[in-house]
Amino acid sequence: MSINNLTIHETKEALKEGKFSTEELVDSYIDHIEKIDPKVDAFLLKCLDRAKDQAKKIDSEKQNDTCSLSGIPYALKDNICTKGIKTTAASKMLYNFIPPYNADVYERLNSMNSIMLGKVNMDEFAMGSSTENSAFKVTKNPWDLSTVPGGSSGGSAVAVASDMAAFALGTDTGGSIRQPASLCGVVGLKPTYGLVSRFGLIAFASSLDQIGTFAKDVEDTAIILNAIAGHDPKDSTSLDLPKKDYTDQLKNGTKELTIGILKNYKAEGVQEEVQTAMDDAIAAYKSMGAKVVEVDFRYFKQALAAYYIIACAEASSNLARYDGVRYGFRAKDYTDYIDMYYKTRSEGFGSEVKRRIMLGTYALSSGYYDAYYKKAMQVRTVIINEYKKIFDQCDVLLTPTSATTAFKIGEKMNDPLQMYMSDTFTVPINIAGIPAISIPAELDHKGLPIGLQIVGPVLGEEKILQAAWALEKHFDFRKNQPNL
Amino acid sequence: MEYEVVVGMEIHAELLTKTKIFCSCPTKFGDPENTHTCPICLGMPGVLPVLNKSVVKYAVRAGLALNCKIANFSKMDRKNYFYPDLPKAYQTSQYDRPLCLGGTVNINVNGKTKPIGITRIHIEEDAGKLLHESSDGTLVDVNRCGVPLIEIVSEPDIRGPEEARIFAEKVRNTLEYTGVSDCKMEEGSIRFDVNVSVREKGSKELGTRTEMKNLNSFRALERAIKYESKRQIIELKKGHSIVQETRKWDDVKGISSAMRSKEDAQDYRYFPEPDLVPIVISDDEIKKAKDQLPEMPEAKKERYMAEYNLPEYDANLITSTKETARFFESTVNLCNHPKQVANWLMVDIPAHLKEKDLTMDTIPFSPEDLAELINLIQDGTISGKIAKSVMEKMFDEEGSPKEIVEKHNWAQMQDTGELKSIIEKIVQDNPKSVSDIAAGNKKAYGFLTGQVMKATKGKANPQLANKIIREVVSKKIDE
Numbered sequence A: 001m002s003i004n005n006l007t008i009h010e011t012k013e014a015l016k017e018g019k020f021s022t023e024e025l026v027d028s029y030i031d032h033i034e035k036i037d038p039k040v041d042a043f044l045l046k047c048l049d050r051a052k053d054q055a056k057k058i059d060s061e062k063q064n065d066t067c068s069l070s071g072i073p074y075a076l077k078d079n080i081c082t083k084g085i086k087t088t089a090a091s092k093m094l095y096n097f098i099p100p101y102n103a104d105v106y107e108r109l110n111s112m113n114s115i116m117l118g119k120v121n122m123d124e125f126a127m128g129s130s131t132e133n134s135a136f137k138v139t140k141n142p143w144d145l146s147t148v149p150g151g152s153s154g155g156s157a158v159a160v161a162s163d164m165a166a167f168a169l170g171t172d173t174g175g176s177i178r179q180p181a182s183l184c185g186v187v188g189l190k191p192t193y194g195l196v197s198r199f200g201l202i203a204f205a206s207s208l209d210q211i212g213t214f215a216k217d218v219e220d221t222a223i224i225l226n227a228i229a230g231h232d233p234k235d236s237t238s239l240d241l242p243k244k245d246y247t248d249q250l251k252n253g254t255k256e257l258t259i260g261i262l263k264n265y266k267a268e269g270v271q272e273e274v275q276t277a278m279d280d281a282i283a284a285y286k287s288m289g290a291k292v293v294e295v296d297f298r299y300f301k302q303a304l305a306a307y308y309i310i311a312c313a314e315a316s317s318n319l320a321r322y323d324g325v326r327y328g329f330r331a332k333d334y335t336d337y338i339d340m341y342y343k344t345r346s347e348g349f350g351s352e353v354k355r356r357i358m359l360g361t362y363a364l365s366s367g368y369y370d371a372y373y374k375k376a377m378q379v380r381t382v383i384i385n386e387y388k389k390i391f392d393q394c395d396v397l398l399t400p401t402s403a404t405t406a407f408k409i410g411e412k413m414n415d416p417l418q419m420y421m422s423d424t425f426t427v428p429i430n431i432a433g434i435p436a437i438s439i440p441a442e443l444d445h446k447g448l449p450i451g452l453q454i455v456g457p458v459l460g461e462e463k464i465l466q467a468a469w470a471l472e473k474h475f476d477f478r479k480n481q482p483n484l
Numbered sequence B: 001m002e003y004e005v006v007v008g009m010e011i012h013a014e015l016l017t018k019t020k021i022f023c024s025c026p027t028k029f030g031d032p033e034n035t036h037t038c039p040i041c042l043g044m045p046g047v048l049p050v051l052n053k054s055v056v057k058y059a060v061r062a063g064l065a066l067n068c069k070i071a072n073f074s075k076m077d078r079k080n081y082f083y084p085d086l087p088k089a090y091q092t093s094q095y096d097r098p099l100c101l102g103g104t105v106n107i108n109v110n111g112k113t114k115p116i117g118i119t120r121i122h123i124e125e126d127a128g129k130l131l132h133e134s135s136d137g138t139l140v141d142v143n144r145c146g147v148p149l150i151e152i153v154s155e156p157d158i159r160g161p162e163e164a165r166i167f168a169e170k171v172r173n174t175l176e177y178t179g180v181s182d183c184k185m186e187e188g189s190i191r192f193d194v195n196v197s198v199r200e201k202g203s204k205e206l207g208t209r210t211e212m213k214n215l216n217s218f219r220a221l222e223r224a225i226k227y228e229s230k231r232q233i234i235e236l237k238k239g240h241s242i243v244q245e246t247r248k249w250d251d252v253k254g255i256s257s258a259m260r261s262k263e264d265a266q267d268y269r270y271f272p273e274p275d276l277v278p279i280v281i282s283d284d285e286i287k288k289a290k291d292q293l294p295e296m297p298e299a300k301k302e303r304y305m306a307e308y309n310l311p312e313y314d315a316n317l318i319t320s321t322k323e324t325a326r327f328f329e330s331t332v333n334l335c336n337h338p339k340q341v342a343n344w345l346m347v348d349i350p351a352h353l354k355e356k357d358l359t360m361d362t363i364p365f366s367p368e369d370l371a372e373l374i375n376l377i378q379d380g381t382i383s384g385k386i387a388k389s390v391m392e393k394m395f396d397e398e399g400s401p402k403e404i405v406e407k408h409n410w411a412q413m414q415d416t417g418e419l420k421s422i423i424e425k426i427v428q429d430n431p432k433s434v435s436d437i438a439a440g441n442k443k444a445y446g447f448l449t450g451q452v453m454k455a456t457k458g459k460a461n462p463q464l465a466n467k468i469i470r471e472v473v474s475k476k477i478d479e
């Protein structure tokens, strides 16, 4: 096993024992990135010299023992702002944008001396489920280079799945962490809305966006969450709560837990092997002493509809600032400012982004607001209440993350509705603002990872991590490695 | 046929907070372009707004001063439109749940009190400014972006241009009084939008209205309404109907012209601001804000009439600005001659201020100085006439009244002995006056007094001089 295949907790152990230095660790990642990234195209910007300097500094100042993430190399989704380092959201619109400020999460990781290796690919402005909507490159799934890694945080998932980073941060608006984690065979966590600051996250849909983690295992996930969760006065929607250690209850087992299973999940076009993995997981929980109960959720269709209205409405407003006036892309040859707006926005945005801006603009228009946006907000309330009822009956809810494993590059690009359907199991979670984790279970017959999602109530991170850790032990997925 | 002019107003006022509504940039006016900016007010990607608590505090104070009900729950909304002076391409404002609702302003029209309804007051951010004059094309100054505003919306209770002006003045005074806004019209910190319509007198229905935006003086406000209502009446008399539209007021030419019709009106696609949480204010907090509200001009006027015995006219004038009222009270506390203090503040002081292009804010002397001047008159050190000259020197900043009197040797002659010998000499030198008086011609006293004042260069206390003259003359007659 190579150095860069280790988890964070294994790496920290090895660093502590002096098996290798931080510099050797980073060198190993750099070598691997240079070898692997040309095959998978995960990185938009590599900061390797910077990473090496930082590693040397940590070694010379002996800082790598100070905290759980010091000296640990990671990748950052390119919609998270990094001061002085280009941040593009994978859009032509921001192809040259260098933020003069840091995202709160990046600030926190910097203060822990974690080492940022680079900025990774995504669907433009996080709009998509395959990372094919990037303005710059198509990222490939390391398990089969002809398939997509999922999206929108495809680059983050691939960086971790192909051992180019010990962990990565991504963002999840409707499944953008969990679905690519599932398709790439890594652990992806979307925390409760408000647990992690959104300051410096380039907004797609403000009321749904949440920064979360990609990791090799559940324990690492808890360690990263410890680092990035916490109140931020710069984000008014950030929750002000006492600090928690998410590793505390991790290994407590599942004897005390009640696991909820949806009665009707198979109706959502779930691939047979995904159903088998579900059955396997249910049997495992039962054998580990957990109670398994059936619960009902009837609103997948409505959730998806409401999601696309709310997300597009907010996006149409959030993305209006990209007008070519102050920063980023500006079209050439315009006659007046209106013409400049038209040309800049027509040329600067990709087609999926334009599609969603138009959908959102329509949904907010006078005369349609009540029928679309207002209705969608009412659906949102219904869904929140539905989950409250579910979590009266169980501690966590087990579902597939994605109905299918990775699909072919190009397969769904001309069928946006089919693409939107790949978020069926993940979207309602964002609508309700609750936490969920995707963990890899098994490989399907094509050798592609199957992921399962564990959902919790508001601030139920500890419970879902606990349930996920136990299931991870059962599947022991890491015995499988992509062949690159 | 007789027509009635109906006016509704929207007043935008910048709040006096030190920092902007969603970031910590200063709100200071008049600094070089784009020096009060940060990623937040520049609308950079990924930044988030945090609502400045003082904005809510100031707006609540304005709401209470205008007799509004403060909402326990209100929220911010986004008003979406593209313009280069609006970095986020939306203005964060309040749409269907404003901070203050349902107030009243009592205005004084021809000696009668008339209530004007306030529909709502909401908080929002100001936009930047476009600078078109540049040779580099149009430039944007973002300094004003995010400066907090309140928008005060009146009911269409205003009838005609004069009432509109009186209403606007009253609102401005109230905002100034409460320290909510400095209401400097020349800096655009208070702006008026008016909706004007006309209808047959006696009709209950409102006519079709036109809107004129950003009127920035009381004069422009009054003229614009006068012109626009006359234009509408002429149109109606011709049998035309009024087009609902926004019209531009040209203050130089004194005319309004069509700008954009209702059909062209933008769809702002309001929706709740997802980056901010609702504003929740408890009844306790509202009560506390109410208790901290300064005394309003009307209450102050009543108190001045009761406490200081000022005539209503004086009380009105003295309370018309916060600074004059404050100067009045401070002075009265020191010298306890309210009527005299009021007289100075109503007549001489405004005249000097005007001449020197000063205001009560920049007046070069203190209430202590004015009190000293009044005390000098009261104790007979100087005459009322001399006092006017002292005041002039006070505006020239020659020093305190005592210093000025001393410097110019303006004190009245208080020494009875000295004055008596001067008078005895004058009586001696004017035997004709004495014989006139003896013959019953009392007018000759006036002549003698004049001689005394001449001899003392006006410094003789006139009452004292008269008394002594009578003593000396009757003694002379008795001789």
Ligand SMILES: [Zn+2]
Pocket: B020, B023, B024, B025, B036, B037, B038, B039, B040, B041, B042, B146
């Ligand atoms: Zn600012």
